[in-house]
Amino acid sequence: LILIDEWEDALGLPECGLGGDDLAKRRLDAYAKDTAYGGLSQWYYVELATRAGFEVEIDEAYGHHCQSHCEAPLYHPKSGLAPVVYSAAPVERWATCNDSCLTPVRLFGDGRLECLLNTYKPAEGRFVFAYTEV
Structure with missing residues (x-):
């Protein structure tokens, strides 16, 4: 739970003010950005x-x-x-x-x-x- 803030900082999340308050959404956003191919x-x-x-x-x-x-x-x-x-x-x-x-x-x-x-x-x-x- 504490590491999600560090992951978001490392990945530059939330982007453009689109972050969520829900922990599951925040984890999904971090995973999607970390594994994205572009x-x-x-x-x-x-x-x-x-x-x-x-x-x-x-x-x-x-x-x-x-x-x-x-x-x-x-x-x-x-x-x-x-x-x-x-x-x-x-x-x-x-x-x-x-x-x-x-x-x-x-x-x-x-x-x-x-x-x-x-x-x-x-x-x-x-x-x-x-x-x-x-």
Whole structure:
């Protein structure tokens, strides 16, 4: 029981504020991180988000290639070549008259999903996050 704190410190847990209070969940998170192989596939990131309690879909972005139709776009219309992560999130707040012009009209989620996936992505990669209102 005492060693779980030391394991969490060594493994950098909890990540992005996603820790649990339950000892069994904390042990499972430590075991999963210690034995993780990692990966670059969309299934790895979907499993990572699911294990943290998020429900996501990832749309891989493929560029134009030799077997594409001649009128196919060169890049994904929403993200270029970055994968798009779709997730449901509650609206945190709407923009008001007092906000600056750079403030988004609506702010979704709390950033924990973005923090988690950006922690495990390759340094040269990026995700585009698309939220739907719950």
